[in-house]
Amino acid sequence: MSGTVDPVALAANLAAVRARVDAACLGAGRDPAGVRVLPVSKTFGAEAVRAAFALGERRFGENRVQEVREKAPLLADCALEWVIIGPLQTNKAKDVARLAHEVQTLDRIELAEALDHRLQLEGRAIDVLVQVKTSPEESKHGLAAEALPGLLAALRRFDTLRVGGLMTIATHTDDETEVRRCFRQLRELRDAMAAAGHDLPRLSMGMSGDFALAIAEGATEVRIGSAIFGARPAMTG
Numbered sequence: 001m002s003g004t005v006d007p008v009a010l011a012a013n014l015a016a017v018r019a020r021v022d023a024a025c026l027g028a029g030r031d032p033a034g035v036r037v038l039p040v041s042k043t044f045g046a047e048a049v050r051a052a053f054a055l056g057e058r059r060f061g062e063n064r065v066q067e068v069r070e071k072a073p074l075l076a077d078c079a080l081e082w083v084i085i086g087p088l089q090t091n092k093a094k095d096v097a098r099l100a101h102e103v104q105t106l107d108r109i110e111l112a113e114a115l116d117h118r119l120q121l122e123g124r125a126i127d128v129l130v131q132v133k134t135s136p137e138e139s140k141h142g143l144a145a146e147a148l149p150g151l152l153a154a155l156r157r158f159d160t161l162r163v164g165g166l167m168t169i170a171t172h173t174d175d176e177t178e179v180r181r182c183f184r185q186l187r188e189l190r191d192a193m194a195a196a197g198h199d200l201p202r203l204s205m206g207m208s209g210d211f212a213l214a215i216a217e218g219a220t221e222v223r224i225g226s227a228i229f230g231a232r233p234a235m236t237g
């Protein structure tokens with residue numbers, strides 16, 4: 001965690017992102033109220049999160065559980081919610097159950113079992129999105145689309161996991177056709193699952209560089225890091 005932010009710039013960035021999201025909604029014939037912005041605070045310290053909290057933000061996306069562990073105690077006086085958006089190992093389930101309000105990267109039954117076990121011990125339930133792999137890139141995580149019906153059916157037995165939708169990361173490319181194809185695939189999967197009785201209203205897709213395309217394809221939530229907090233040092237994930 002190294003990034004710092006200037007509160008004035010942060011307020012301007014948040015307003016600019018919201019304005020661009022609203023414009024993308026109107027361009028797509030959608031109601032701006034139907035798209036939430038999830039600020040992604042990864043690599044930025046507790047002070048940056050505190051500054052965004054002071055501006056009214058309540059949910060923050062983080063890639064690594066370890067970072068949440070470091071920031072959460074410094075922000076214990078803020079009623080904020082941590083949203084895990086990075087790949088999760090089952091050995092992190094305990095910290096997730098203790099600290100997170102939502103996991104957008106559920107992609108296998110073993111992880112659901114580990115989370116459920118720890119959440120039961122904590123007496124908590126969390127919101128969950130299933131991450132689907134829509135990009136052919138090796139580096140992208142998520143469940144294969146063909147495996148989605150099976151996982152959704154299996155998840156029904158966990159009272160601690162409130163499955164509300166799907167999440168994806170599009171192919172990292174300048175080719176808008178390919179990026180849009182990823183987002184469209186997620187929406188079409190959601191529609192297909194509705195026919196099978198799975199109510200999945202939420203679609204988390206789109207980041208700083210591609211959120212307008214995601215909104216055009218039906219995103220209900222865009223995960224925005226650099227356009228809000230500024231450029232990050234080079235990192236993986």
Ligand SMILES: *Cc1c(COP(=O)(O)O)cnc(C)c1O
Pocket residue numbers: 040042063085086169206207208209223224225226227237
């Ligand atoms: C880092 C990250 C984001 C935000 O990326 P930006 O390009 O900085 O907006 C969104 N989603 C996931 C899964 C991420 O890891």
